[in-house]
Amino acid sequence: xxxxxxxxxxxxxxxxxxxxxxxxxxxxxxxxxxxxxxxxxxxxxxxxxxxxxxxxxxxxxxxxxxxxxxxxxxxxxxxxxxxxxxxxxxxxxxxxxxxxxxxxxxxxxxxxxxxxxxxxxxxxxxxxxxxxxxxxxxxxxxxxxxxxxxxxx
Amino acid sequence: xxxxxxxxxxxxxxxxxxxxxxxxxxxxxxxxxxxxxxxxxxxxxxxxxxxxxxxxxxxxxxxxxxxxxxxxxxxxxxxxxxxxxxxxxxxxxxxxxxxxxxxxxxxxxxxxxxxxxxxxxxxxxxxxxxxxxxxxxxxxxxxxxxxxxxxxx
Amino acid sequence: xxxxxxxxxxxxxxxxxxxxxxxxxxxxxxxxxxxxxxxxxxxxxxxxxxxxxxxxxxxxxxxxxxxxxxxxxxxxxxxxxxxxxxxxxxxxxxxxxxxxxxxxxxxxxxxxxxxxxxxxxxxxxxxxxxxxxxxxxxxxxxxxxxxxxxxxx
Amino acid sequence: xxxxxxxxxxxxxxxxxxxxxxxxxxxxxxxxxxxxxxxxxxxxxxxxxxxxxxxxxxxxxxxxxxxxxxxxxxxxxxxxxxxxxxxxxxxxxxxxxxxxxxxxxxxxxxxxxxxxxxxxxxxxxxxxxxxxxxxxxxxxxxxxxxxxxxxxx
Numbered sequence: 311x312x313x314x315x316x317x318x319x320x321x322x323x324x325x326x327x328x329x330x331x332x333x334x335x336x337x338x339x340x341x342x343x344x345x346x347x348x349x350x351x352x353x354x355x356x357x358x359x360x361x362x363x364x365x366x367x368x369x370x371x372x373x374x375x376x377x378x379x380x381x382x383x384x385x386x387x388x389x390x391x392x393x394x395x396x397x398x399x400x401x402x403x404x405x406x407x408x409x410x411x412x413x414x415x416x417x418x419x420x421x422x423x424x425x426x427x428x429x430x431x432x433x434x435x436x437x438x439x440x441x442x443x444x445x446x447x448x449x450x451x452x453x454x455x456x457x458x459x460x461x462x463x
Numbered sequence: 464x465x466x467x468x469x470x471x472x473x474x475x476x477x478x479x480x481x482x483x484x485x486x487x488x489x490x491x492x493x494x495x496x497x498x499x500x501x502x503x504x505x506x507x508x509x510x511x512x513x514x515x516x517x518x519x520x521x522x523x524x525x526x527x528x529x530x531x532x533x534x535x536x537x538x539x540x541x542x543x544x545x546x547x548x549x550x551x552x553x554x555x556x557x558x559x560x561x562x563x564x565x566x567x568x569x570x571x572x573x574x575x576x577x578x579x580x581x582x583x584x585x586x587x588x589x590x591x592x593x594x595x596x597x598x599x600x601x602x603x604x605x606x607x608x609x610x611x612x613x614x615x616x
Numbered sequence: 617x618x619x620x621x622x623x624x625x626x627x628x629x630x631x632x633x634x635x636x637x638x639x640x641x642x643x644x645x646x647x648x649x650x651x652x653x654x655x656x657x658x659x660x661x662x663x664x665x666x667x668x669x670x671x672x673x674x675x676x677x678x679x680x681x682x683x684x685x686x687x688x689x690x691x692x693x694x695x696x697x698x699x700x701x702x703x704x705x706x707x708x709x710x711x712x713x714x715x716x717x718x719x720x721x722x723x724x725x726x727x728x729x730x731x732x733x734x735x736x737x738x739x740x741x742x743x744x745x746x747x748x749x750x751x752x753x754x755x756x757x758x759x760x761x762x763x764x765x766x767x768x769x
Numbered sequence: 770x771x772x773x774x775x776x777x778x779x780x781x782x783x784x785x786x787x788x789x790x791x792x793x794x795x796x797x798x799x800x801x802x803x804x805x806x807x808x809x810x811x812x813x814x815x816x817x818x819x820x821x822x823x824x825x826x827x828x829x830x831x832x833x834x835x836x837x838x839x840x841x842x843x844x845x846x847x848x849x850x851x852x853x854x855x856x857x858x859x860x861x862x863x864x865x866x867x868x869x870x871x872x873x874x875x876x877x878x879x880x881x882x883x884x885x886x887x888x889x890x891x892x893x894x895x896x897x898x899x900x901x902x903x904x905x906x907x908x909x910x911x912x913x914x915x916x917x918x919x920x921x922x
Contacts, residue, residue, distance in 0.1 A: 336537045338568075341603070342800070342827060344756060363533050366600045367865030368801060368827040370564045372525065377533040380516050380525050384489045384534070404749045406826030407717030411523045414713065415491075433749075440748060443710045443741065447519045450494070450650060495647070495674060497909060520712030521648060521674040557902045559673030560870030567866065586902075593901060596863045596894065603803060642843045644874075647909070669839050672906045676870045678831065683839040686822050686831050690795045690840070717829045721797075753825045756800070 316422035316434055318351070318392055326351055327430050329359055330394035333374065337361035341368065346403070347396040348374035350382050353389035358382040375409040379416065388416055393423045400427035410441040419444075469575035469587055471504070471545055479504055480583050482512055483547035486527065490514035494521065499556070500549045501527035503535050506542035511535040528562040532569065541569055546576045553580035563594040572597075622728035622740055624657070624698055632657055633736050635665055636700035639680065643667035647674065652709070653702040654680035656688050659695035664688040681715040685722065694722055699729045706733035716747040725750075775881035775893055777810070777851055785810055786889050788818055789853035792833065796820035800827065805862070806855045807833035809841050812848035817841040834868040838875065847875055852882045859886035869900040878903075 315323045326349055333347030341364050348360040360378025364371045375395060382388070393413065397403040402425035405413070413421070419438035426432045438444075468476045479502055486500030494517050501513045513531025517524045528548060535543070546566065550556040555578035558566070566574070572591035579585045591597075621629045632655055639653030647670050654666040666684025670677045681701060688696070699719065703709040708731035711719070719727070725744035732738045744750075774782045785808055792806030800823050807819040819837025823830045834854060841847070852872065856862040861884035864872070872880070878897035885891045897903075 333537075336539065338536060340600070342756065359537065360533070361537050363536055364827060365565060365568050366603045367564050367598060367832070367867060368823065369830040369832060370561055370568075370865065370867055371828040372529060372533050372565075373826070373828060376525060377537055380513070380530040381534050381537070383491060383516055384486075384512065384514050384530055386489065399755065403755050404751050406751045406829065407713035407715070407720065407747055408523055408826060408829055409713070410716075410747075411520050411713030412518055412525075415518050415523075435749065441713055441716075442746060442748070443739075445520060445710050445712045447493070449705065449709050450519045450648065495909065517674065520679070520714060521670065522677040522679060523712065523714055524675040526673070526675060552908065556908050557904050559676065559904045560866035560868070560873065560900055561673060561676055562866070563869075563900075564866030588902065594866055594869075595899060595901070596892075598863050598865045602858065602862050603801065639843075642845065644842060646906070665843065666839070667843050669842050671871055671874050672909045673870050673904060676867055676874075678835060678839050678871075682831060683843055686819070686836040687840050687843070689797060689822055690792075690818065690820050690836055692795065714829055717826050718824055718831075721824050721829075751826060753799070756825045 316392065322351060325357070326392055326394040326424055327426055327432065329357055330396035330426055331430065333359040333361050334396060334398070337374070338363045340364065345398055346374035348378040349394040350378050350390050351392040352382060352387040353391055354387065356387065358385070358387065373406060373409050375405050376412045379412060383416065390417050390421055393417070393421060394426065395423065396426040398428045400429065400431070402427040402433050404440065410437070413437055414441055414444050414446055469545065475504060478510070479545055479547040479577055480579055480585065482510055483549035483579055484583065486512040486514050487549060487551070490527070491516045493517065498551055499527035501531040502547040503531050503543050504545040505535060505540040506544055507540065509540065511538070511540065526559060526562050528558050529565045532565060536569065543570050543574055546570070546574060547579060548576065549579040551581045553582065553584070555580040555586055557593065563590070566590055567594055567597050567599050622698065628657060631663070632698055632700040632730055633732055633738065635663055636702035636732055637736065639665040639667050640702060640704070643680070644669045646670065651704055652680035654684040655700040656684050656696050657698040658688060658693040659697055660693065662693065664691070664693065679712060679715050681711050682718045685718060689722065696723050696727055699723070699727060700732065701729065702732040704734045706735065706737070708733040708737070708739055710746065716743070719743055720747055720750050720752050775851065781810060784816070785851055785853040785883055786885055786891065788816055789855035789885055790889065792818040792820050793855060793857070796833070797822045799823065804857055805833035807837040808853040809837050809849050810851040811841060811846040812850055813846065815846065817844070817846065832865060832868050834864050835871045838871060842875065849876050849880055852876070852880060853885065854882065855885040857887045859888065859890070861886040861890070861892055863899065869896070872896055873900055873903050873905050
């Protein structure tokens, strides 16, 4: 349809923005004071949110995108129609490389990632645009040896 | 009461074991084939589970304990009465150091961590026993500067 | 000059390949059996190598690129003319997203990253090509507040 | 000998303190402003130092202990007589759980870890004391299947 936004209806796109921004409220970020919220639109139409959870030992921190994804995956949702990421800055922040890698394991390369600034303005890129020539499951092992992995990437 | 098991009733202890073991079913571990399940008994009496979610880039993996904790924390549950970890080996595996550190940010030092083997037999240790002399929020910053952190540790 | 390869002389390009491949010999990768070697050509003309160092707890693993970079940085070498990454597969593997993020903190966006396959054949991309729209120091803090950071990125 | 300090001569103990403290000078920590230096006394009598190298994406940070260890390991030094960690606070900070886990892969459980405060005063604990009931290589795979791993732990 001509009125789809990267595969999302106007209502879905609006919800993605709203839920990504709202997710910032559950961030635990006393060290960076940099709140990040993430919302996933799962293939089944349900939503999952996440936020960054920091640690006194910085490398032990888990970002918003990875928090949302592990929630979804352990709830049996492994396919996603869109990913939203919201911060309090402008222009919008993009997912860090570690999160792009984490997303890569599960999302199709064409999955749109909406990056929202503090006012809800966004830039959108596909996973493939954010992580070109990516290293994935099929590089490490023959896809046939990966149980439960569809090897689409 | 004399019949509490590290603060848990017999029913709670049984549930912790059952849920930790069941959580293994949602693990995504095609690289290690080493399933880990985790269950949290939150202070409010609710349960949260997690499992390990691996990545083709091994360091991007998130363990079961951290998966369960980010789920709980982003659902507003930041205090825990007990943590259960279950694997398919015997004797039971313990949480890795990275997870002990992640737990440290939120759980009281006296929180019991039940480690279950493949048959449900367990060993239990407190967080302080598993991560003595730990590095925590109060080492990095004065606790008073940590918003939303109760500084109990 | 017409005979430079992404800024490297033929001798330097040859050395980058040779050192990246040789670095695989010092990998510690009993879990993946996937050896990765990395070589850095520093701005001062010296070389630093790294390899992947794995851990029984997979997320505690450190990749070859990050190993090489922390070696260089703690030896006072913070600017790089080229990065080489070598594996035992073909086509060549690319750095994972976590390593692209680590490189981002120090290398100019135009830094060439040479990816070698098992036979020494390569594909080359700049850091910016591998991590477009990257999240970096200037997103988190005003560059002026970052001590010792030149903020070129 | 009665005058050994956890297996170190007075000169070695003094050097461990001096090198751990000096290593703080090469830290890259614009986000935490929390410098950490690490020194390793290798079995062959040589020294390797490391410092924390942070990243705008906090979880991509590598701590001082892990920096020192990957340097040593890629230089062929896999056995250690002592580890020193120095910070600018008092009482001394201990290695985070992630670093304890990283050390665990290579060091004997009895390896002394000296933790120095800002004035060089120290507390010392063995690896086993800092990471009791640790998860290690032998939990994941039969040691016999780990190439190049001596399985002493």
